[in-house]
Amino acid sequence: MPGLKIAHDKCTECRMCYVACREININAVVVSPTSQHLLEIDERCTYPKCTVCLMYCPAEGSIVEADTGRSLVPPPPEVWAENRRWPRSP
Amino acid sequence: MSASTDNLGKALVSDLLKQSEHDAAVTPMDAVLDAARGGTFTDDHCFRLLARLWTLKRMMYYVYGGWAQGINLNDYPPAVAYLFGKQTYDESTHEMQFCDEMLRRRWVRTQKRLFEHPYAEFGTATRTGAYIFCLRALANYPQNIRIAALNLGPKVIELAWTEKFAKSFPDESMHALFQSQLAETRSHVLMGRFQAERFIQKEIDVELAKRLCAETRRDYLFFLEEAARFTLGMEGEKAGEVTVSGDID
Numbered sequence: 001m002p003g004l005k006i007a008h009d010k011c012t013e014c015r016m017c018y019v020a021c022r023e024i025n026i027n028a029v030v031v032s033p034t035s036q037h038l039l040e041i042d043e044r045c046t047y048p049k050c051t052v053c054l055m056y057c058p059a060e061g062s063i064v065e066a067d068t069g070r071s072l073v074p075p076p077p078e079v080w081a082e083n084r085r086w087p088r089s090p
Numbered sequence: 091m092s093a094s095t096d097n098l099g100k101a102l103v104s105d106l107l108k109q110s111e112h113d114a115a116v117t118p119m120d121a122v123l124d125a126a127r128g129g130t131f132t133d134d135h136c137f138r139l140l141a142r143l144w145t146l147k148r149m150m151y152y153v154y155g156g157w158a159q160g161i162n163l164n165d166y167p168p169a170v171a172y173l174f175g176k177q178t179y180d181e182s183t184h185e186m187q188f189c190d191e192m193l194r195r196r197w198v199r200t201q202k203r204l205f206e207h208p209y210a211e212f213g214t215a216t217r218t219g220a221y222i223f224c225l226r227a228l229a230n231y232p233q234n235i236r237i238a239a240l241n242l243g244p245k246v247i248e249l250a251w252t253e254k255f256a257k258s259f260p261d262e263s264m265h266a267l268f269q270s271q272l273a274e275t276r277s278h279v280l281m282g283r284f285q286a287e288r289f290i291q292k293e294i295d296v297e298l299a300k301r302l303c304a305e306t307r308r309d310y311l312f313f314l315e316e317a318a319r320f321t322l323g324m325e326g327e328k329a330g331e332v333t334v335s336g337d338i339d
């Protein structure tokens with residue numbers, strides 16, 4: 001399954017990913033309706049077409065590829081492509 | 091702190107909770123829940139409800155922004171600033187949840203469109219506006235008094251109707267949403283209790299807190315009235331038609 005997920009043992013819940021994702025109208029980062037209100041990434045995530053949240057995440061290892069579990073924070077060089085940083089038309 | 095000032099705060103908290111719990115027993119939100127349980131609650135009703143709740147929650151950024159400017163360092167122990175910071179964060183969480191739910195159901199496609207939507211717009215000459223400006227005006231008062239006015243007043247009422255929604259709202263995702271907010275709203279009431287018990291120590295502050303709490307409680311009930319009417323598609327209130335009492339004396 002393509003897409004990203006949040007590693008809750010590393011995430012600081014700073015919400016920068018939420019703000020960035022909402023800003024570009026993808027809305028894939030959501031607050032889970034559970035008592036802890038952790039952030040989750042749902043099926044609207046367009047990764048690898050968009051990598052905006054990775055650029056803003058301050059917590060190493062907290063956003064990973066859903067299918068491989070590979071850490072994308074800090075972003076590896078291949079996801080730093082110019083057209084993925086701020087995709088206005090996802 | 092002497093035993094007498096300690097008792098002053100505790101007696102105030104007990105008074106405020108008693109009055110708020112009385113007001114919370116029946117609120118205009120009961121009509122919304124009845125409609126939902128009765129099967130007459132449509133998607134449009136649900137959109138209206140979430141939009142009004144989102145509008146109020148997002149305006150709390152404006153309220154708390156003003157309050158935060160009025161917290162003087164060293165006036166209170168760090169725990170008070172921390173608790174206030176947590177409350178600000180929790181309101182933000184709830185705002186995000188309401189917005190998420192409307193976007194997830196595709197009633198609007200983007201947050202920008204939601205801001206522009208008539209269901210979610212903020213009007214100044216409304217009950218929502220009156221409540222928000224009432225809270226914002228509390229920025230002029232010390233933190234112990236304004237936190238008592240909000241957390242031992244409207245928050246008690248909010249907790250009561252949220253509990254009812256969390257218990258028996260038939261839609262599964264709405265049920266989960268309200269259920270998940272209970273712990274935080276309950277903690278705000280407890281924070282209010284903690285701060286008012288420990289830091290309201292003068293007779294004049296007790297009287298002020300009682301007055302301000304009655305005002306914010308009344309304005310919150312008016313907001314609920316407006317939100318419930320809007321949700322159920324009823325006409326706006328006419329003079330003398332409101333079901334909640336405007337009398338606080």
